[in-house]
Amino acid sequence: MEHDSTGKRGDLRARLDRMFFPGSVAVVGASDVPGKWGNLILTSIIGWRYQGKVFPVNPGKESILGLKAYPSVLDIPGDVDLAVFAIPARLIPDGLRDCIRKGISAAVVISSGFKEAGAEGKALEEEIVEIARQGGMTFIGPNTMGIASAHHFFEAIPTPTEIHPGGLAIVSQSGNLGLQILKWTAHKDIGLNIYAGTGNEALLTAGDLLQYLGQRDDVTSVAMYLEGLADGREFLETARTITRKKPVIVLKAGRSKTGSISAQSHTGSLAGSYAAYCAMFKQAGIIQVRTPTELLNVAAAMTHLPVPRSNRLGIMTMGGGWGIVAADECEDSGLVLPELTGEIISRLDGLLPDYWNRRNPVDVVGEGDADMYLQIIEALARWEEVDAVIPLGIVGRSGYLEDFIACQENIDGKLYSRELKLAALKGQIQSENRILSGIGRLQKETGKPIVAVSLTDTGLSLIDTGHGKVISLSSPEQAVTIIAHMARYGRYLRDKWD
């Protein structure tokens, strides 16, 4: 491949900046028929707060969604930074030629019906690559579900979502899976920077995207769903540089025989040996996860929490069971639970009842208040023998209290006033907020991640504490998995990758 002739090197940064942060965009195949791709994409672009110019292109229409429409990109007055294509595959060659004539140097080809659809599509894909190359143009796709850049309020995807701008970039070789992760990111308020569905990667590859994201300082972490890489060696070189600056988390699909065959037929990529990929990722300092949920959880933590120096964990538990489940998971995932030594024991002796277990996990047994919990968390976080802390079961109790009050309401005579109950609930919520805020402060002061495990059934939650974000999960093993991945990265940064 002659990268330079397609602008993939050299001015990659400038070209992709124009793609993800366009000042003006043409939507080729824009439509006012609800449900059509050209309608979904145009709605997505103009429905949020995108400030650039938008030009619907459709030869049969005067205006679409209230915007003046043009028969061709050639009819658009002024410059256009990006063209998004939602027209049948066979019309793409001419569409690209028009772009080149118009001086549009970047495109997103949403249209499917290329390599993934058989021999004819494959030939068509080769043709559009050639056209782009000859014309000095670049494009992402075909067969992609689009791109987004949250800080630019630019979403060219079929499933627009109100996204909070942030530091996480997502690159996905699967549109459906990528957009699902994007939705979760939005709903969990993780904070997105860039989303890129790479589709068939006829021209721009996941590796190119990674290189670009490495160059953008506002991208603080990268999450990738990969099926296969066209150029593993190049990807490795790129990743190696970037992982020193920011975490790259990869879900590599196709580790099974069936999965690997499916991956090949899906985007037509060569899946390669899974073991070889694992070795490569390890060498490149990439954090490798196994499931979409893990990808989201680890990406959220990596985006908002400090990286632990190593793999030593302190656990505080509100009840034995959770502590044991967490300890089991630690051993499986390579975390170590240091035994409590004289100094930390004496500190905790001053806080806990006589018969406390004097072990890690520290069981806080029976009752206690927010201040006591926080003091224990602080003692653990400041203990030099641990690199991260998990407090189990102290957050999320307000949900329990809500249920309790619902039960109490049914008792004849209404013995406690509504005010009293609401005051109790308010007190509980305030106390939890005090703990969360304390965790945020301690995280900042000690540079150690503190991942809370709540009692609710909501999975990952991200809480803004005023001292940075705090993460809570709904089950101990999820918190342990996150810390384990972060610890591996922390050791890698210190050249101790294991």
Added chain:
Amino acid sequence: MEHDSTGKRGDLRARLDRMFFPGSVAVVGASDVPGKWGNLILTSIIGWRYQGKVFPVNPGKESILGLKAYPSVLDIPGDVDLAVFAIPARLIPDGLRDCIRKGISAAVVISSGFKEAGAEGKALEEEIVEIARQGGMTFIGPNTMGIASAHHFFEAIPTPTEIHPGGLAIVSQSGNLGLQILKWTAHKDIGLNIYAGTGNEALLTAGDLLQYLGQRDDVTSVAMYLEGLADGREFLETARTITRKKPVIVLKAGRSKTGSISAQSHTGSLAGSYAAYCAMFKQAGIIQVRTPTELLNVAAAMTHLPVPRSNRLGIMTMGGGWGIVAADECEDSGLVLPELTGEIISRLDGLLPDYWNRRNPVDVVGEGDADMYLQIIEALARWEEVDAVIPLGIVGRSGYLEDFIACQENIDGKLYSRELKLAALKGQIQSENRILSGIGRLQKETGKPIVAVSLTDTGLSLIDTGHGKVISLSSPEQAVTIIAHMARYGRYLRDKWD
């Protein structure tokens, strides 16, 4: 142990029926001080729809929560089936003696401060066991967070929850973890039969509870959190009989060194070798899971879905990525994805576009409607080469549409009327309901579980379809894990446990 003298054998069923379905209950240590255990437990018992008589016992009070209070159980007029104790440990011996005098044959000892609290507590625990034995009484605990029976609307726990009665029984050696699972069960509407926190198991053990649950025909599945077993051999014998009739799912904690030590110190139980437990569980036909989330998910599926005959899975996917992630997980968890053969290929040829992948997972590519999806699911479910089906990505799209409409609303000119948007949303919801209802019907007709994977981030959902319940998960690997566990059980029932 002389089980008979404590009524653990022989009349176990009658005694435990009185414990879980009491006609009358005394709450010893009842309190009107919010937050006290005696207040939490009494509120929990009387706040829902429990129809039995409730007698608060507290020598200092005339009435508590609107009920007449008694100085001692001896002062209660008429028979009492069950006493629940929430008084300091040192007062339990006299409390039990009073029960025996009164003819109360069953108790729940919530109070802590026994074996788990050191040597003195251990002696006290031995004392109360001796008292119960001598008096022909039985009790659960001490150091338990209580029990519940949903069909009897009886909850004697500190965290009352509105529970839908059903077939699942939960037995937990950890109060906190057990009540968390109970809450999830309630919130996810899985349907509960009995909850039992076994605490220190001074007298009644998890094995006794399992035996009891085996005898109750209305209990259709059992989920257990175990740390250690006092009598492994006996438990094995009990389980072996029961698993032939109903599934028993166990999360055995303490598989790590630290976890195993913590388990010992937690409820004072001997944890034993984890490998030995695994071998025993396998021999007994017990389904063993690794995490609390898995325990809940598998229990929900086992309670509501048919058991597959074996481990052959058909997958339909809306997009390649999900299918590959699911296929990867299949290989790891022992499921097989049979290759499509001539007959099923021709059936699907009639439904899908020319270039469909002709593989399992079946990629439905691009667009389609509810009827088409249902026809594909039906083709897979009726195919004799598979025992279970997972449709990926066809449920949960209404959430996407809601987001889309929110975006659409922002467009100047409001081109589409609110009515049109609501009609679209309604149509989408109806179409999903039609699919879910079809899945329910097919599940019933074919006897094969069909576990949907949705696009939302809510984890497990249970949907009532009018043809029985359908389960949906939010990530492919979760669905695969559930089916894999069910398949192992199905093979066990056919003497093919692997």
